[in-house]
Amino acid sequence: MAYFQQTGPATYLPTEHVGGAWDPDEQHIAPALGLLAHVVEQDRDLRRDDRLLPARLSYDIWGTVPMEEVETSVRVLRPGRTIELVEATLSHGRRTIVTLRAWLMSTTDTSQIAGTHVPAAGQPTDVEKWDPTTVWPGGFIAAAHVRRSEIEPGRATFWVRTDETLVEGQQASSLARAAGLLDISNGMTVRVDPRTVAFPNLDLTAHLMREPVGDWLGFDTSVSFGAQGVGVTSTVLHDETGLLGTMSQILTIRPG
Template sequence: MAYFDRLDDHRFAASQEVSGAWNTEEQHIAPALGLLVHEVERDRDGRGRQGLAVSRLSYDILGTVPVEQVEVSVSVARPGRTVELVEARLRHGGRDVVRLHAWLLHPGETKQVAGTRLAPMPPVSALEPWDPAIWPGGFVRSVDVLRDQEEPGRARFWVRSRTTLLGDEPVSDLARFTALLDIANGMTVRESPTEVAFPNVDLTAHFFEQPRGEWVGFDTTVSFGTTGLGLTSSVIHDQGGPVGTLAQALTVRPL
């Protein structure tokens, strides 16, 4: 089973594995964010730019999308020999649903100065399985979650998917990793989603390492303000350690 199947060079059919979480008739946007990264990488490689590494992914989520066909387009917004800005768009029914701006940078050898003060995650083996039953839909049912929650809105957790991103087509670790990032906003809720809605309108990830492996680690804090705004902030990890940060802007709406 896959989240998407390719129909042609630009069109993809979504499966029920992408459904949820606020509405099971709509796509959980997480797999689509990974699909956009896959298409950015495919465009990069097709242009002979395989050496460029993804440094930042900034998504604007412009609306909801049903569990139906979508179309993806990729263009170079800022060409360069060592730095590129690439734009990708996910469309449904003639309208943009998600816009991605990705910075691609030429890598270099910096082992002699590498380091971070970001705290490591507990290993996968140290956390207990958790069932995110508060969320409906196929996407949440397609993942394994291991969680250590300190309090509502503050937790560390590991997530992996049992579903492939794209049927019969290999994808990179980065695309698989990115297809799970949007789950952060629902894994340590401050309030029940039956009492307060808090969807995110964007997602921005910065990387200082390229992630590897099937598990994505999140060290996550959810904050609600006093005027209907919120923020989900995460340090993101692979099993080798922290690889970057993640932020999601929330619209907080008591029901």
């Protein structure tokens, strides 16, 4: 099973597992974010052999996209020997849907000075299974395996994995697979019933210290609503070996 089938050199058709949470007839944007990370890494590997790490993934979400074929493109904005800035675009027809600007960085061994004050997240088995389809419709949510400990509405720690690959017949990296799960964060601990208030995100920026390890991606998430129709979802990311990075999303709050 996969989220996309490749139909041409840069075109991809979504499968049923991409169905959206706000509208099942539209694509959930999460798999598209993973797809863009995947094509950035494919482009990198065609141009060079040093596997620069995509350490920052900064996505802007321009709009919604139906469950139809999309096209991708990649260009290098700032070439370099040890650091690159790359831009990838996903479009439907002639309309831009998502842009990604990714900083790619060379890696070196700093294990002797590695450390953090961020508390450990534990393991997926430390929290109970939770069914996200009790809150959200759509093929993407139905395909997600979730374990969650909710402290209160809008505040939770949870782990997510999926059995689906990004692109049928292709081996995506652990980073690209994780990128395809990042956007689930905003919906796993809702402050209010999404049937009465919509709160889609306009962007997503993740800073990653390394490539993820294992199948499970851990989220320590807080959702905040302001008084002027704007909110923020803030997340600390983990995998089964420890701290992975951080992520944030800006929300547009739309009472029904």
